[in-house]
Amino acid sequence: xxxxxxxxxxxxxxxxxxxxxxxxxxxxxxxxxxxxxxxxxxxxxxxxxxxxxxxxxxxxxxxxxxxxxxxxxxxxxxxxxxxxxxxxxxxxxxxxxxxxxxxxxxxxxxxxxxx
Amino acid sequence: xxxxxxxxxxxxxxxxxxxxxxxxxxxxxxxxxxxxxxxxxxxxxxxxxxxxxxxxxxxxxxxxxxxxxxxxxxxxxxxxxxxxxxxxxxxxxxxxxxxxxxxxxxxxxxx
Numbered sequence: 001x002x003x004x005x006x007x008x009x010x011x012x013x014x015x016x017x018x019x020x021x022x023x024x025x026x027x028x029x030x031x032x033x034x035x036x037x038x039x040x041x042x043x044x045x046x047x048x049x050x051x052x053x054x055x056x057x058x059x060x061x062x063x064x065x066x067x068x069x070x071x072x073x074x075x076x077x078x079x080x081x082x083x084x085x086x087x088x089x090x091x092x093x094x095x096x097x098x099x100x101x102x103x104x105x106x107x108x109x110x111x112x113x114x115x
Numbered sequence: 116x117x118x119x120x121x122x123x124x125x126x127x128x129x130x131x132x133x134x135x136x137x138x139x140x141x142x143x144x145x146x147x148x149x150x151x152x153x154x155x156x157x158x159x160x161x162x163x164x165x166x167x168x169x170x171x172x173x174x175x176x177x178x179x180x181x182x183x184x185x186x187x188x189x190x191x192x193x194x195x196x197x198x199x200x201x202x203x204x205x206x207x208x209x210x211x212x213x214x215x216x217x218x219x220x221x222x223x224x225x226x
Contacts, residue, residue, distance in 0.1 A: 004158070019186075040218060041202065041218045041219045042216065042218050043159075043204065043216040044207075044212055044216070046216065056213060070211075080218040090158060090159070092158075092159075103161060103164065104159075104161070104214070106156045106158030106160075107158050108156065108157050109156070109157070109158055
């Protein structure tokens with residue numbers, strides 16, 4: 001039933017490790033996003049994919065590599081994790097990109113803690 | 116560069132009070148503005164979306180206004196209830212569809 005599902009919900013790991021967060025949407029949307037919410041609650045866009053193509057890349061370090069095997073999935077892989085990567089990562093999707101894209105459906109978030 | 120600010124950062128009110136949450140943005144060239152609700156451990160739920168040509172939107176006890184020229188929006192919650200306790204986020208959109216969020220106002224409504 002869940003429209004946008006993310007796994008895992010919680011992730012605790014050591015500095016230097018590589019980890020992935022998966023996201024799937026069953027809404028038939030063409031566009032998917034990754035947002036990062038830091039400890040101060042600011043929610044910032046990281047990436048946007050439309051039909052498996054990268055549309056937005058907000059100068060995120062190249063340790064972050066999104067992968068979209070199909071338009072229903074957008075996974076986030078993070079290499080060489082750093083303390084500053086600790087945050088809640090939200091996946092979202094929308095029907096189309098651009099002007100009509102603002103009705104986003106968000107996942108429940110994945111809380112990453114780097115020790 | 117667009118910046119979105121929400122005041123206050125936190126608010127605590129007794130049940131039944133009417134309240135106003137504020138949002139300001141630095142660049143008036145927005146496509147639309149949205150108010151979201153975020154509950155702990157959950158994703159964001161869109162509450163109201165105001166197009167740049169509109170002045171306000173209403174949904175139940177919620178009313179959102181937009182004054183694009185002054186870079187301000189307010190979310191008015193009437194007759195607040197404990198179930199309204201959550202973090203409320205304001206976000207503006209450029210014509211590329213990218214959302215810029217404020218840091219949110221955490222609301223607690225006490226029974």
